[in-house]
Amino acid sequence: MSSVEQAGAQLAGVVQQPASLAAAVAAGELWMEAGVAERAAQRCDQAVEDIDQWVSSVHRLTQSRKFGANEDGDEAADRFATAAQEYINTIRNAQRVFANMAATYRAAGRTINETDSASEQMFRSWFQ
Amino acid sequence: MVVLGLLASGCGSPTSGRAPSPAVADASRVDMCTILTDAELSQLGIKLNTRKPVDELGIVGCQWVGKPFTLRLERGKETVAAYQARRHSPTFTSFVDNTVNGRTGAHLSVERDRTDCAQLMDGGPVSLTVAVAPAFSLSPQPVDSCAEALRIAQMIEPRLPKAGS
Numbered sequence: 001m002s003s004v005e006q007a008g009a010q011l012a013g014v015v016q017q018p019a020s021l022a023a024a025v026a027a028g029e030l031w032m033e034a035g036v037a038e039r040a041a042q043r044c045d046q047a048v049e050d051i052d053q054w055v056s057s058v059h060r061l062t063q064s065r066k067f068g069a070n071e072d073g074d075e076a077a078d079r080f081a082t083a084a085q086e087y088i089n090t091i092r093n094a095q096r097v098f099a100n101m102a103a104t105y106r107a108a109g110r111t112i113n114e115t116d117s118a119s120e121q122m123f124r125s126w127f128q
Numbered sequence: 129m130v131v132l133g134l135l136a137s138g139c140g141s142p143t144s145g146r147a148p149s150p151a152v153a154d155a156s157r158v159d160m161c162t163i164l165t166d167a168e169l170s171q172l173g174i175k176l177n178t179r180k181p182v183d184e185l186g187i188v189g190c191q192w193v194g195k196p197f198t199l200r201l202e203r204g205k206e207t208v209a210a211y212q213a214r215r216h217s218p219t220f221t222s223f224v225d226n227t228v229n230g231r232t233g234a235h236l237s238v239e240r241d242r243t244d245c246a247q248l249m250d251g252g253p254v255s256l257t258v259a260v261a262p263a264f265s266l267s268p269q270p271v272d273s274c275a276e277a278l279r280i281a282q283m284i285e286p287r288l289p290k291a292g293s
Contacts, residue, residue, distance in 0.1 A: 052193045052263050053180055056200055059261060062219060062238040063246055064185045065206055069214070078218040085240055095264045103266065 022100070025107045037109025044102035051095040058084050152231065153289035155251025160201040161190035163284050172280065174199055189257070196269040197276060200246075200259035201284075208232055208250045228278065229285040235274050245273035247281045251288065258284065 024030040032040070062084045067073035166176055174194035182189050182202065189202030211234060215223040222237045232250040237243075244261035258281040260273040 048264055049175075049178060049193050052198050053178070053191065056191045056193075056198050056259070056261065057182075059238055059244050059246070059259060060182065060187060060191075060200060060202070061185070063236065063257075063259075064187055064204065065210070065214070066185060074214075074217060081219040081238065084238070088239065092264070096266075099264065099266050 022104045022107065025104055025111060028111065030108055031111040032105065032108040034109040037105045041102040041105040041109070044098045044105065047098040048095050048102070051091050051098070054091060055088055058088055151291035152250045152252045153291045154253055155203065155256055155288050156254045158203055158251065158254075158256065158288060160188070160203050160256065163201065163287055164280075168283065169194075169199075172199065173197070187257075193263055195263055196265070197260045197271050197273065198263050199280070200257065202257040202259070203251065204255050204257060205253075206255055207253065208234060208248050208255045211236070211248055211255065226278070228281045231285055231288075233281070235277060237273075243271070243273060245277045247274070247277035249281055249285060249288070256281075256284070256288070 021030065062081050065073075065077070066080065067076040161179070161181065164172075169176060169192065172194065173196060174192045176192070178193040180191050182191055182200075186205035187202050188204075189200060191200040192198065211223075212225065214220075215234075220236045220238060221240055221242050223234060224236075225234045226247075227233055228247065228249050233248050235245055235247045237245055239261075244259065246257050246259040249256040249258075258277045260271070260277040260280070262268060262271040262273065
């Protein structure tokens with residue numbers, strides 16, 4: 001297993017963590033002030049976008065001739081393409097983690113928003 | 129230099145045994161970063177503030193992130209003919225010759241699932257690339273990357289220098 005694939009396997013474990021955070025949000029155990037939640041979600045969105053840029057760069061590097069037009073060059077290009085694919089698979093896992101975290105932060109922000117809104121309506125009904 | 133290049137491409141004798149390629153003007157001065165307007169890029173779903181200039185390995189251009197796809201517009205020193213000569217390289221997971229508004233081209237993929245697509249166009253001593261790949265999403269829309277890349281290349285092609293112009 002290459003180092004990139006090992007990193008990918010470790011990331012697969014990290015993928016589970018946002019799932020447990022999402023469960024905590026759904027259970028009402030985790031909530032965040034809406035502005036804070038949105039700012040955190042936007043940082044995660046930025047990471048997702050950055051990884052799309054990296055993938056584009058890897059596509060370009062893979063497509064271009066890098067190692068000369070000869071047998072050795074072709075062999076090196078082949079190895080590079082395989083490594084590039086492993087790298088893409090790994091950073092796509094990281095991207096999924098960030099995307100799930102953004103969704104979780106937004107859900108946590110909505111929870112407190114909904115709670116605030118419900119409380120406000122309750123108080124209004126008391127004083128009307 | 130440019131005049132000499134044009135004269136050479138216009139007056140060179142065809143190589144014996146091969147049909148001469150249609151004359152294509154030298155596109156080595158084409159700025160792929162500005163060949164589409166901001167309005168056109170926005171219509172394609174591109175986020176203008178993600179523009180990233182690129183200059184490496186003889187490839188110059190820009191790349192953007194958008195929804196539903198990412199876009200690369202580039203000019204490279206490797207000609208379409210040179211790409212075609214290595215069409216069987218394991219680097220490419222697909223390689224298909226085509227044309228863009230009659231201009232010689234080819235499209236290729238490098239990912240195993242072939243979700244990415246780079247449409248090449250002949251620019252004389254350079255090639256021009258329009259590359260499309262699906263942007264990441266937890267709920268992705270299906271993207272036909274090659275169809276999108278060809279559509280964008282067809283928008284760009286009329287703006288490229290023409291032989292004799």
